[in-house]
Amino acid sequence: MVKTSRVVRQSDVQQDVGWRSAPYPVVSVDAAGAVRVVNEAALVLFPGAAVGGSMAGTCPGWLVEAHERHTGGTRDRVSGLIGERSFEAHPVGGDDGTVTWWLVEDTDTRLAREALRLERERTAVLGEVSSRLLTSLNPERCMQVAAELAAGHLADAAWVIAPGGRRDFPVARCVRGGDVVHERLAVDPDDVAGLAEALQGFPPVPSRWIEPSSAPGWLVPEEFGEIGSIVVTPLPGHGVPAGALILLRRTEQRAFSEDEEVFARLFAARAGAAMSAARMFAQQVSITETLMRDLLPPKLHQVDGIEFAGRYRPALDTERVGGDFYDVHPAAVTTGAGAVESLAVLGDVCGKGLEAAVLTGKVRTTLQALLPMASDHRRMLELLNNALLDSHDTRFVTVVLASVARVGSEVRLRLTSGGHLPPLVVRTTGEVQEVPAHGTLIGVLPEIEATTAEVVLAPGETCLLYTDGITEAMGGPLGGEMFGEERLHAVLASCAGMPADAVAEHVHMVASQWIGGGSHDDIAVLAITAPRGRHLTAVGGHGRGA
Amino acid sequence: MSSPHQLTCTLAIVDAHTARIVVSGEIVFDSGDRLLGVVADLLADHPVRRLRLDCGEVTFCDSYGLGTLLAVHRRLDAVGGVxxxxxxxxxxxxxxxxxNTYNHLTRSVEPEREHQLDS
Structure with a gap:
């Protein structure tokens, strides 16, 4: 007893007394593998360890091996698991071959490292998600990419379901490693708990777990195996629901952790934003196309042998519509004498871009509705004026009406201006005349005036209607100079005898060259040309040049 | 060429009911709204019933500029001004x-209203 206590005292003397209660587990083992000292903290980890007992069987295998290696000369620090916790063991060698192992727990560091790695991976995935989704403004493509990425990073299989018709939804589905299938699916969203709400988008619903056994047959991909877990996550869009994401995992994979669910929501937010942006873009394109169809200048043809040709260039080259317009309404009225009159209209709505284009549309529609009155230009303009009078703004339109009729070999025009630039006529001699058609601009003043001028075009002669985008075009060799009416007269003089299309093209081309790269207003020209030669057929039955 | 479409509006209050704006530069699409803004502020801040718009230094006025002048006219009309x-x-x-807006924008004011303003 005395001996024993001496031994214990001896070891106490040998080692620091503070050791016993040191916060780090410490175990001292001699070269033979017998435990010499084990402190309180170490006893918690190795409850079976006792002084004098063997290290093997009481300490974890990795530590025992490290000790053997150490005795053999390899003096590295080692790390390993003890239960759920992980430790680094630092050896301190003694003179007598005894090794004191200090154990430092690194469970938190290891977990933090692991979390950091996961987080980096997820950030990289989200980055990939964003960049891949945002490169496409095609809604279908967005859904495909979302399904593919979800199946690659979040689950074994993924469904992306977009809001659709009543019983018919566009879906994209993908099994990990497989191809994306895009289809329209007639399913009842009520079959899947939470899907109807997620598709509605309101009220906002959280991700929802579904009992795998309750999943409808269509939700399970072929040869998928047993489903372990299913989660339905709404895809939030820009104020509108973009759809729902359904993730499926097989039984062998563990269920979604809390972290993974958060990650799935982050993924859903990005996918939803991209999909709704794509859909809004697609809708806008479709709306714009629809509007454009009515706002774009029409293709012009010959009417009764009379040539009509137009050119149009909007102020903002990125837009296809603007404030200038022209129309030709063939055979608008039949005059008392039985002649058929077409009505050509060219106008300029004050302003640029889409705003002007909308008013342009209104003007063109109103004029079309007033076609039966085309025999009375003044009355037509008065009615148009009444339709456009607006107490809020002073937006106006200037317009030229030209009633065109073929009379024998000639073309007779009745021209009326609503505050517009005077029409020009180029004779076969090259002489250019201004048509004295005057009148009030339309849409501002309660009363308007308008006088109609009559012009007769001999074969090959042209009447040109144009907007101030031509005469006020800024540019020229030095820049900053206005094209002006004189230049227009000169250009037109050089067009004597040309067909309508050539006149319109030439005037448009010269003005465009004048502008160069500079900014400009809308430009519109409309040429009306009396047919050359063909009148001979009508008169004498002889062919051209006979 | 310096910055295109420059428009300067120099405002002077002549008397209790009269203001004068010297407009110089181009009254066009990009600049017209500035003139309208100056007039709107003027009418909001002063009981002006007569606005003299000095156009001597206007280098260019396009159809949008004409729309601006018509809008200025309408603003003054709304407060019984000239x-x-x-x-x-x-x-x-x-x-x-x-x-055909010459008369509308430049016609001499009816004698009666002129008289009221002068009194």
């Missing part, structure tokens, strides 16, 4: 005559 377009360049007169 617009005078002074020192009009020939090009501006041509635009007013072509669009």
């Amino acid at each position: 617009l005078h377009l002074e020192n009009r360049p020939a090009a501006l007169d041509r635009l007013l005559r072509r669009t």
Whole structure:
């Protein structure tokens, strides 16, 4: 007893007394593998360890091996698991071959490292998600990419379901490693708990777990195996629901952790934003196309042998519509004498871009509705004026009406201006005349005036209607100079005898060259040309040049 | 060429009911709203019933500029005021005559209203 206590005292003397209660587990083992000292903290980890007992069987295998290696000369620090916790063991060698192992727990560091790695991976995935989704403004493509990425990073299989018709939804589905299938699916969203709400988008619903056994047959991909877990996550869009994401995992994979669910929501937010942006873009394109169809200048043809040709260039080259317009309404009225009159209209709505284009549309529609009155230009303009009078703004339109009729070999025009630039006529001699058609601009003043001028075009002669985008075009060799009416007269003089299309093209081309790269207003020209030669057929039955 | 479409509006209050704005530069699409803004502020801040718009230094007025002048006229009309377009360049007169807004924008004020304003 005395001996024993001496031994214990001896070891106490040998080692620091503070050791016993040191916060780090410490175990001292001699070269033979017998435990010499084990402190309180170490006893918690190795409850079976006792002084004098063997290290093997009481300490974890990795530590025992490290000790053997150490005795053999390899003096590295080692790390390993003890239960759920992980430790680094630092050896301190003694003179007598005894090794004191200090154990430092690194469970938190290891977990933090692991979390950091996961987080980096997820950030990289989200980055990939964003960049891949945002490169496409095609809604279908967005859904495909979302399904593919979800199946690659979040689950074994993924469904992306977009809001659709009543019983018919566009879906994209993908099994990990497989191809994306895009289809329209007639399913009842009520079959899947939470899907109807997620598709509605309101009220906002959280991700929802579904009992795998309750999943409808269509939700399970072929040869998928047993489903372990299913989660339905709404895809939030820009104020509108973009759809729902359904993730499926097989039984062998563990269920979604809390972290993974958060990650799935982050993924859903990005996918939803991209999909709704794509859909809004697609809708806008479709709306714009629809509007454009009515706002774009029409293709012009010959009417009764009379040539009509137009050119149009909007102020903002990125837009296809603007404030200038022209129309030709063939055979608008039949005059008392039985002649058929077409009505050509060219106008300029004050302003640029889409705003002007909308008013342009209104003007063109109103004029079309007033076609039966085309025999009375003044009355037509008065009615148009009444339709456009607006107490809020002073937006106006200037317009030229030209009633065109073929009379024998000639073309007779009745021209009326609503505050517009005077029409020009180029004779076969090259002489250019201004048509004295005057009148009030339309849409501002309660009363308007308008006088109609009559012009007769001999074969090959042209009447040109144009907007101030031509005469006020800024540019020229030095820049900053206005094209002006004189230049227009000169250009037109050089067009004597040309067909309508050539006149319109030439005037448009010269003005465009004048502008160069500079900014400009809308430009519109409309040429009306009396047919050359063909009148001979009508008169004498002889062919051209006979 | 310096910055295009420059428009300067120099405002002077002549007396309790009269203001004068010297407009110089181009009254066009990009600049017209500035003139309208100056007039709107003026009418909001002062009981002006006569606005003399000095156009002597207007280098160009396009159809949008004409729309601006019509809007200024309408603003003054709404408060029972009178617009005078002074020192009009020939090009501006041509635009007013072509669009038949010459009388509307420049006609001499009815004697009665003139009298009221002068008294």
